Amino acid sequence: MTTVARVVLDSPLPQLDRLFDYRVPAELEDDCVPGVRVKVPLRTGARMADAYVVEVVRDGPGADAESFPGELSPVEEIVSPVPVLAPEIWTLARAVADRAAGVASDVLRLAVPTRQVRAEKAWLARDTAWTPPPVTAPTVTSYESGVLEALVDDRGRAAVAAVPHPVALGSADEPVWVPGWAATLAQAAARSVALERSAVLAVPDFRDVTDLERALHALLPPERVVRFDAKQTNGQRARALLQARTHAVVAIGNRTAAYAPASDLGLIAMWDDGDASFVEPRAPYVHTRDVALVRAGQSGAALLFVSHARSTDVQRLVELGWLQEVLPHRVPARKVIPTAQQTNAEGFAAQARIPSSAWRAAREASAHGPVLVQVASPGFGTGLVCAECGERAHCRVCGGPLGSPHRNATPQCRFCGALAVAFRCPTCGNGTLKPVGQGAQRTADELGRAFPGTRIVVADGSRRLDEVPARPTVVVATRGAEPSTPGGYACVLLLDGERMLAREGLRVQEDVLRFWTNAAAKGAPGAEVYLVGIGGRLATAMATWRLQVPAHDELVDRRALHFPPAVRVATLTGSEEAVTAAVEALGDAPAGPVLGPVPVPDDPAPGTVRAIVRFPYAHGAEVAATLKAEVIRRSSTRRVLPGGNKRRAAPALRVRMDDAEPFTEV
Numbered sequence: 012m013t014t015v016a017r018v019v020l021d022s023p024l025p026q027l028d029r030l031f032d033y034r035v036p037a038e039l040e041d042d043c044v045p046g047v048r049v050k051v052p053l054r055t056g057a058r059m060a061d062a063y064v065v066e067v068v069r070d071g072p073g074a075d076a077e078s079f080p081g082e083l084s085p086v087e088e089i090v091s092p093v094p095v096l097a098p099e100i101w102t103l104a105r106a107v108a109d110r111a112a113g114v115a116s117d118v119l120r121l122a123v124p125t126r127q128v129r130a131e132k133a134w135l136a137r138d139t140a141w142t143p144p145p146v147t148a149p150t151v152t153s154y155e156s157g158v159l160e161a162l163v164d165d166r167g168r169a170a171v172a173a174v175p176h177p178v179a180l181g182s183a184d185e186p187v188w189v190p191g192w193a194a195t196l197a198q199a200a201a202r203s204v205a206l207e208r209s210a211v212l213a214v215p216d217f218r219d220v221t222d223l224e225r226a227l228h229a230l231l232p233p234e235r236v237v238r239f240d241a242k243q244t245n246g247q248r249a250r251a252l253l254q255a256r257t258h259a260v261v262a263i264g265n266r267t268a269a270y271a272p273a274s275d276l277g278l279i280a281m282w283d284d285g286d287a288s289f290v291e292p293r294a295p296y297v298h299t300r301d302v303a304l305v306r307a308g309q310s311g312a313a314l315l316f317v318s319h320a321r322s323t324d325v326q327r328l329v330e331l332g333w334l335q336e337v338l339p340h341r342v343p344a345r346k347v348i349p350t351a352q353q354t355n356a357e358g359f360a361a362q363a364r365i366p367s368s369a370w371r372a373a374r375e376a377s378a379h380g381p382v383l384v385q386v387a388s389p390g391f392g393t394g395l396v397c398a399e400c401g402e403r404a405h406c407r408v409c410g411g412p413l414g415s416p417h418r419n420a421t422p423q424c425r426f427c428g429a430l431a432v433a434f435r436c437p438t439c440g441n442g443t444l445k446p447v448g449q450g451a452q453r454t455a456d457e458l459g460r461a462f463p464g465t466r467i468v469v470a471d472g473s474r475r476l477d478e479v480p481a482r483p484t485v486v487v488a489t490r491g492a493e494p495s496t497p498g499g500y501a502c503v504l505l506l507d508g509e510r511m512l513a514r515e516g517l518r519v520q521e522d523v524l525r526f527w528t529n530a531a532a533k534g535a536p537g538a539e540v541y542l543v544g545i546g547g548r549l550a551t552a553m554a555t556w557r558l559q560v561p562a563h564d565e566l567v568d569r570r571a572l573h574f575p576p577a578v579r580v581a582t583l584t585g586s587e588e589a590v591t592a593a594v595e596a597l598g599d600a601p602a603g604p605v606l607g608p609v610p611v612p613d614d615p616a617p618g619t620v621r622a623i624v625r626f627p628y629a630h631g632a633e634v635a636a637t638l639k640a641e642v643i644r645r646s647s648t649r650r651v652l653p654g655g656n657k658r659r660a661a662p663a664l665r666v667r668m669d670d671a672e673p674f675t676e677v
Contacts, residue, residue: 012069013034013069013083014034014035014040014043014067014068014069015032015033015034015035015067015068015069015083016032016033016034016035016043016049016064016066016067016068016086017030017031017032017064017065017066017067017068018030018031018033018049018051018062018063018064018065018086019031019062019063019065019101019115019116019119020051020060020061020062020116021060021061021062021063021116021119021120022060022114022116023114023116023117023294024114024646025114025639025642025643025646026643026646026647028108028114028115028116030065030066031051031062032083033049033051033083033084033085033086034083034084034085034086035067035085035086036085036086039086039089042089042092043064043067043086043089044064044067044092044094045064045065045066045067045094045096045098046063046064046094046095046096046097046098047063047064047089047090047091047092047093047094047095047096048061048062048063048089048090048091048095048126049061049062049063049064049086049087049088049089049090050062050086050087050088050090051084051086051087052084052085052087059087061090063095063096063101063119063123064096065096065101090126091126091128091131092135093131093134093135093253095123095126095249095252095253096119096122096123097256097272099272099273099276099309099310100119100122100123100270100272101115101119102309103118103122103270103302103305103306103309104118104119104122104270106305106309107295107297107301107302107305108295109632109635109636109639110297110301110305110631110632110635110668111295111296111297111301111635111668111669112295112581112634112635112636112638112639112642112666112668113294113295113296113297113639113668114294114295117293117294117295118270118295118297120293121266121267121270121291121293122267122270123252124245124248124249124252125245125249126249127245127246127249127250129246130246130249130250130253131249131253133250134250134253134254137257142258143232143234143235143258144232145205146201146204146205146231146232146235147205148160148201148202148205148206149198149201149202149230150198151163151195151198151199151202152178152194152198153174153178153191153194153195153339153340153342154171154195154337154338154339154340155340156340158337158340159171159195159198159199159315159337160202162199162313162315162335162337163199163202163203163206163277163278163313164202164206165313166277166311166312166313167313167314167335168307168313168314168315168333168334168335169314169315169316169334169335169336169337170315170316170318170321170325170326170328170329170334170335170336170337171195171315171316171317171318171337172317172318172319172321172336172337172338172339172558172559173190173191173192173195173282173317173318173319173339173532174191174192174194174195174339174342174532175191175319175339175342175344175345175528175531175532175556176191176345176499176532176534176535176536176538177189177190177191177495177497177498177499177533177535178190178191178193178194179498180194180197180226180229180230181229187225187226187228187229188495188497188498188499189222189223189225189226189229189495190222190495190532190533191532192282192283192317192318192319192532193219193222193223193225193226193282194226195317196212196223196226196280196282196315196317197223197226197227197229197230197231198230199278199280199313199315200212200227200231200261200278200280201227201230201231201261203259203261203277203278203313204231204235204259204260204261206259206277207258207259207275208259208275208276208277208278208312209255209259209260209261209262209273209274209275209276209277209278210260210261210262210273210276210277210278210279210280211261211262211268211269211271211273211276211278211279211280211303211306211312212261212262212263212264212268212278212280212281212282213263213264213265213266213268213269213279213280213281213282213289213299213303214263214264214265214281214282214283215265215282215283215286215288215289216265216286216288216491217240217242217265218477218494218495219282219283220238220240220263220264220265221477222495223263223282224236224238224263227261227263231261234260235259235260235261236260236261236263237251237254237255237260237261237262237263237271238251238262238263238264239251239262239263239264239265239267239268239271240264240265240267241264241265241266241267248267251271252271252272255271255272255273255274256272256273256274257274258274259274259275259277260273260274265288265289265299266288266289266291266299269299269302269303269306270302273310276306276310276312277312277313278312278313278314278315279303279306279307279310279312279313279314279315280313280314280315280316280317281299281300281303281315281316281317282317282318283317283318283319283525283529284299284300284316284318284322284324284325285318285320285321285322285324285325285518285521285522285525286525287522287671290671295667295668296667296668296669296670297669298669300316300322300324300325301669314334316334318525319525319528319529319531319532319558320521320524320525320527320528320529320558320561320562321558321559321562322521322562323518323521323562323565323566323569323576324576325562326559326562326563326565326566327566327576327577329559330563330566336559343536343537344555344556345531345532345534345540345553345556346537346538346539346540347531347540347541347542347553347554347556348368348539348540348541348542348554349542349545349546349550349551349553349554350366350368350369350541350542350543350544351542351543351544351545351546351550364449364506364507364543364544365504365506365543366541366543368541369504369541369543370461372502372539372541373462373485373502373504373541374461374462375502376500376501376502376538376539377462377465377483377484377485377501377502378483379483379501380481380482380483380498380500380501380502380535381479381480381481381482381483381484381485381486381496381500381501382484382485382486382500382501382502382503382504383486383488383493383500383502383503383504383530383533383534384454384458384485384486384487384488384503384504384506385488385489385490385493385503385504385505385506385507385526385527385530386449386450386451386454386487386488386489386490386506386507387489387490387506387507387510387511388448388449388450388451388489388507388510389414389416389450389451389452389471389472389473389489390414390415390416390417390425390450390451390452390453390471391414391415391416391417391418391420391446391450391452391453392414392415392446392447392448392449392450392453393414393446393447393448393449393450393510394412394413394414394446394447394448395412395413395414395415395422395444395445395446395447396444396445396447397436397438397439397441397443397444397445398441398443398444398445399436399439399441399443400436400438400439400441402436402437402438402439404422404431404434404436404444406424406426406427406429406431407429407431407434408424408427408429409424409426409427409429411424411425411426411427412424412425412426413425413431413434413444414450415444415446416452416473417452418452418453418456422434422444448510449507450471451469451470451471451487451488451489452469452471452487454487454506455467455468455469455485455487458485458487462485465483465484465485466482466483466484466485467484467485467487468484468485468486468487469486469487469488470486470487470488470489470492470493470494471487471488471489471492472489472491472492476492476494477494477495478494478495478496478497479494479495479496480496480497481496481497481498486500488530490511490526490530491526491529493529493530493533495533496533498535499533499534499535499536499538500533500534500535500538501534501535501538502534502538502539502540502541503530503531503533503534503538503539503540503541504540504541504543505527505530505531505540505541505542505543506543506544507543508523508527508542508543508544508545509544509545511523511526512545512549516674516675517569517574517575517671517674517675518671518674518675520549520561520565521561521562521565523549524549524552524553524558524561527542527553528553528558531553540553542554548560548561548564549561573603573625574625574674575625575669575671575674578603578625578626578627578628579625579626579627579628579631579634579668579669580623580624580625580626580668580669580670581623581624581626581634581635581638581666581667581668581669581670582621582622582623582624582666582667582670582672582673583608583621583622583623583624583638583664583665583666584611584614584619584620584621584664584665584666584667585619585620585645585663585664585665586616586618586619586620586663586664587608587618587620589641589645589663589664590607590608590620590621590622590664591608592641593638593641593664593666594622594624596637596638596640596641597624597626597634597637597638600624600626600630600633600634600637601624601625601626603625605622605623605624605625606622606623606624606625607620607621607622607623608620608621608622609621609622621673623670623673635668638666638668639666641664641666642664642665642666645663645664
């Protein structure tokens, strides 16, 4: 009888993206189980490759396994007897890679950390008889009775509008204040764990992970919560990976949490899926939302997308009837006041950066609690210009814009961080710079003069600030960097809206609406929110808190223009010949004219072009398979760089599915 291990190689080469068969020597049979790390020979055996065992097949009389004719190379070594690749994670990685025309090993690098011997030894020495205490299923508050509970129990799917204010969990004597969305996710996850089903919760950044962890610890024992975080060491990630496989837990974190192994997965949930940080910056560049959709389909787990301002991607699924729409029940909407609609009452004062009505509200609120002021840019100003000719100042190192973190500071490049000492204007030779616009620091300086005796705090991303105490304070924060405060802010001012909307890009309105609503939801129940200088449909949506309306309107426009998410897209980059051949190979799959090819001026390879192919969702598997076949065909031919350089040149064709980058800021 021959025992055969089917392994996936840890290699980024697309031509090696399949399972390989190796004979398992008799002395390794006991430890060679699915999920373990192994070393296997390549070709003649001169090179060894790392791999994961996906399947073990025994070929013999009466067995159902395939027959393996010929002589198979043997597995060289079992690196560790600890299975680190769960079967469901391999299935997920394979499906995600196929959807993205990518390589499964690239996905596995995101899912499985490098080997950590100490973590494995601790896991092998654990008390296997120990079980965590049972969990009582909590009621999911702020929604119609039984709706979210039924979704979790029956493994349903929904787009959930988040509660727009902080919520207190725990006892009345020692309340734990968390954002409304965190309370909802924690309650749903605790219900799943009470059913002895694991839950996977993905959030955008470290602040959200911290908020969610606090909410979960108010409802669950600590051994039921496992954190997956980009800031963790490899050892911490390895321990989390092994812990998540032992019993029903809640796995929380950013992008990597979507790949956490789970014991009987019962719930997958995402907070604020429209956040750009959910896009994986490494191949195959998959969005966490797509990973969640694939995994929910494979596992049958409940699926929740929780947000204030719904993304057009989720809106599309709602309008298809694939996601149920769930709104808070008997929860007062935010009181949002668009100052642009107060012009008749206040005259020109309503057109100031901070209108008088907003000044008065902030002054009154700051007497008894914290006030949040959201601005568009960090630093002292939005940029620096020559004091003589008005020419914009740029870095002499990289050409990026110069800025000033605070008054009288040495100008510094916003891109590379280089200091612009002894700067001279290249146009007129003048050496004096002046700030333009108002950044967070300049706004804080002005508010400090307007609110004497009140503590002024700046949170602009350059300094970490997770929470401020619930006492009179004015917090000036850039979008996404707003700290929390127990009970919520007494007043919220949303400034620089016109500047935020002035960017060019497909998702600008979606993003700005997310920035506004997420900041507004940090206000206490009943706190006033002033949206400064913005009118039109976005102001109406904010004032009425009917935030699904802009998502619907935006999706209607995208359908008319054949832009994502109404269709899927693939970006093809490479030589003109390779890109043209790949487009021709797709045949009739595209759902409209191909955009391009156009030159890519910043690409290091000369002559590089880019084309964008749009296609229906129904053709996704066909398009991905065709483009991957083209990549493999091109990659199998060794290319020599100009000048006779023998090293391998850059790939002739690069494919990125669902690429949002060409549609972002231009």
